[in-house]
Amino acid sequence: MRSSLLKSSNFIPSNLNFMKETWTFDFPKSENPKDQLIQLFALKQNELGIFLSYYYKSEGAVVENVEVDPRSLQLIGQTGSVRFDFDLVHFNACLAIHDKKRESMEVQLQLDSGKETVLLIGPIWQEREMDEI
Numbered sequence: 671m672r673s674s675l676l677k678s679s680n681f682i683p684s685n686l687n688f689m690k691e692t693w694t695f696d697f698p699k700s701e702n703p704k705d706q707l708i709q710l711f712a713l714k715q716n717e718l719g720i721f722l723s724y725y726y727k728s729e730g731a732v733v734e735n736v737e738v739d740p741r742s743l744q745l746i747g748q749t750g751s752v753r754f755d756f757d758l759v760h761f762n763a764c765l766a767i768h769d770k771k772r773e774s775m776e777v778q779l780q781l782d783s784g785k786e787t788v789l790l791i792g793p794i795w796q797e798r799e800m801d802e803i
Contacts, residue, residue: 690794693721697781697788704745707752707779707788711738722756722775725795731760739774748781 695714700706711718715736722733735757742753753776760769778791 689725689796691721691724691792693717693790693792694787695790696786698786699783703781704743707743707745708738708740710788711736711752711754718754719756721790721792722754725775725792726758729760731758733757733773734759742776745779745781748783750779751776752779753777 695710695717697703697706697710718736719733722736723731726733733756737755739753739755742751744750744752753774755772755774757770758773775793777793780789780791781787782789
């Protein structure tokens with residue numbers, strides 16, 4: 671889990687950025703949207719890996735083997751949340767690094783029945799850019 675740079679100090683570096691990723695899938699109207707969402711996420715494992723990898727690109731890591739936790743799926747009307755479990759893989763052949771650990775992330779959902787889509791909204795993370803030399 672990422673720690674907050676703002677919690678540890680009142681100093682806010684000028685190179686601090688905030689990131690919040692989104693991803694959209696087609697999602698036709700359904701009488702049982704929870705089951706349909708679980709099926710969709712199982713089919714879109716690779717795309718979910720790309721979406722979640724954006725949060726770890728500064729670490730040089732990628733997300734693989736994304737699975738939805740069906741018990742975590744909450745849906746009230748057109749909004750909800752879900753938790754994805756995944757392997758976070760750090761790999762660098764030059765430095766002989768190949769590390770894999772299991773992680774999870776909660777993502778918000780917004781169904782749009784008019785457009786027949788589901789929008790995934792990732793958490794807001796604070797991200798530092800490279801320091802100037």
